[in-house]
Amino acid sequence: MLPACVLVLLPLSMVVGVEVPKLKMNNGKEMPALALGTYLGFGQDGPVKSENNMLRDAVIHALNVGYRHIDTAAIYETEAEIGEALKMKLDNGELKREDLFITTKLWNTHHKREQVSEALKESLKKLGLDYVDLYLVHWPMGLNEDYTESDTDYMDTWRGMEDVHRLGLAKSIGVSNFNKEQLTRLLREGSIKPSALQIEVHPQIIQKELVGFAESEGIVVMGYSPFGSLVMRFGMLFPGPKPTDPVLVDIAKKYGKTTPQVVLRWLVDRNIVPVPKSVNPKRLEENINIFDFKLTEEDIEKINEYNSNTRYTLPSFWQDHPYYPFEKIENPAANPFVKQE
């Protein structure tokens, strides 16, 4: 016991916030159970740019309230601004590198084995880091510089991923938007098992089979676009549960939470790491305040009932690519979801 007169001095600026639990991956490393999404959308001239340091300030606020896992990708063009926020927090000693978990992704135009380390080094330069905690192959389909189909086999890409892991540039490696067959092939033919799988998961696409399969291999699933139809997509509202949905409202009332919090917790309770994006300070706080309650099996089942296998990320313009991971649609030109990622 300390005598009453002894003051325990904590650095004044120490960042505290919500303590987010971690999930163990199949390589023994741990991933924080919530990640901040940083994709700002796609406009006429390519990825939407952050203005007036909006994203930098959002990342700083996120770190202040407890986020430790940031999700980005080369194609989002947000790595440099995230890097600025990280540098501020690391340079002033409020955070240490090992407190952070940074995920970024390899874009489709760099799928040749020797291009992988080049691409990751470029991302690291922008992020101002020596390594990322997780590097993901963004899509199984490779593209040439001019966006025509490349026939690079994703196993060749995976060998490049194994190279960057061996070089220590990525502490863990994984994939995004791979289907079960593609994941099975990686597990069979690769030397290093993927540690994470990032896929679209929300009440309208619950991904029961793929999540179960990944879990059986110790692969941690990250769920992107976790709010599904609760929020506007491409400037529009789509059919599906909204924040006022009576089933979600009932569950939310029971725990004194909001419906977006219930949906995020639904992912957490399925051992899926939600990747909600927000640049709004209040919503950043709302989205991390989900670790003081737990849904029942019955609540989870009620939310599962919204499943309709609806994807908001459906790049059907690539559906003739031999490695396109999703079910093909009849009329890709009529795809209501505008071209993105």
Ligand SMILES: NC(=O)c1ccc[n+]([C@@H]2O[C@H](COP(=O)([O-])OP(=O)(O)OC[C@H]3O[C@@H](n4cnc5c(N)ncnc54)[C@H](OP(=O)(O)O)[C@@H]3O)[C@@H](O)[C@H]2O)c1
């Ligand atoms: N691997 C892939 O191919 C892939 C594809 C898509 C996305 N992702 C990743 O997943 C992240 C999230 O996906 P997403 O951006 O498509 O969708 P999302 O996180 O489900 O939705 C983001 C939208 O919800 C709003 N929002 C955030 N919190 C809210 C709350 N509590 N209440 C009401 N509205 C809220 C945000 O607005 P404000 O910012 O104004 O709060 C934003 O408009 C991306 O940023 C990216 O990192 C990965």
